[in-house]
Amino acid sequence: MVTDNAAGVMLGLACGDALGRPVEFRSARQIRAEHGTLTDMVGNGTWGQPAGTITDDTDQALCIARSLADHGEFDPEDVAARFVQWYESGPFDIGNMTRQALQRLASGDSWEEAGQRVWKASSEGSNAGNGSVMRCPPLAIAYPNDHDRLAEVSRQSSQITHADPRCTEGCVILNLTIAGLLEDTDSPLQEALDYVGSNAPDELVTALQPLARGDSPDTLETSGYVVHSLQTALHDGLFAESAEDAIVTAVNRGGDTDTIGAIAGAVAGARFGASQLPDRWLTAIDEADELEALAAQLVELP
Numbered sequence: 001m002v003t004d005n006a007a008g009v010m011l012g013l014a015c016g017d018a019l020g021r022p023v024e025f026r027s028a029r030q031i032r033a034e035h036g037t038l039t040d041m042v043g044n045g046t047w048g049q050p051a052g053t054i055t056d057d058t059d060q061a062l063c064i065a066r067s068l069a070d071h072g073e074f075d076p077e078d079v080a081a082r083f084v085q086w087y088e089s090g091p092f093d094i095g096n097m098t099r100q101a102l103q104r105l106a107s108g109d110s111w112e113e114a115g116q117r118v119w120k121a122s123s124e125g126s127n128a129g130n131g132s133v134m135r136c137p138p139l140a141i142a143y144p145n146d147h148d149r150l151a152e153v154s155r156q157s158s159q160i161t162h163a164d165p166r167c168t169e170g171c172v173i174l175n176l177t178i179a180g181l182l183e184d185t186d187s188p189l190q191e192a193l194d195y196v197g198s199n200a201p202d203e204l205v206t207a208l209q210p211l212a213r214g215d216s217p218d219t220l221e222t223s224g225y226v227v228h229s230l231q232t233a234l235h236d237g238l239f240a241e242s243a244e245d246a247i248v249t250a251v252n253r254g255g256d257t258d259t260i261g262a263i264a265g266a267v268a269g270a271r272f273g274a275s276q277l278p279d280r281w282l283t284a285i286d287e288a289d290e291l292e293a294l295a296a297q298l299v300e301l302p
Helices: 003-023 028-035 056-071 076-088 096-106 111-121 138-142 147-159 165-182 188-199 202-212 226-239 243-252 257-272 288-299
Strands: none
Touching (some): 003 028, 003 056, 003 138, 003 243, 003 288, 056 138, 076 096, 076 111, 138 165, 138 288, 147 188, 165 257, 226 257
């Protein structure tokens, strides 16, 4: 694995998150009216934060990466505890299912129970958000060659807050795809889909299979539904001609801009490497040095 590509996963995720943060929930038309094509970190906007500010996407990815670096392996109980500590710090942005699961964790539920209980209590349409796929890419850096272990920890990382199979298997597919990119395999998404096979919900496979063939769907949705987010972000991350183009395209589609931008950024970062991300973005993100250092640590894990 090339360390530059591993750093690209972490930094690409943060760049997509921070570029998308000020226009989250806005339509493509609204973004065009205000920014033309948004290509630079800007302040204010959604959440009223300074330019380069990361959101819950990168915050939770940092929780996972720090835990991996400190323990040398994935420890779901430790990751869950770090999520709770982060939640209790009062973040300005947090998804509904994540909030509910972390509240349950703080009240004494185990990491296996909290997300499962929230999922069972949620109705269709609010039970399969993208809150776990956005944070899981550090796992692909830690376990790029052990697909069985990567699949296992990807599911566990999702189950802490998002237990729906569309979410758990979505994390597996995303991380296997990123691992394939890091290991320079020929068809990373197709190999990921082949690995999960019938374990993955049909809706998820149906949405992603055209991308694996190299086809671009007529319509790409930008909602927070995990199937929509993965299809759009993987499309932009895998089809773009540069890391910058992938992230700019994903963010300017509108909708859940920070999360779709973050996922597309992690994928594109794995393809092109951190060195291909714009310096003007990286210098705006306060956490960039830590993200790069963590990637280097995760590469060295046994």
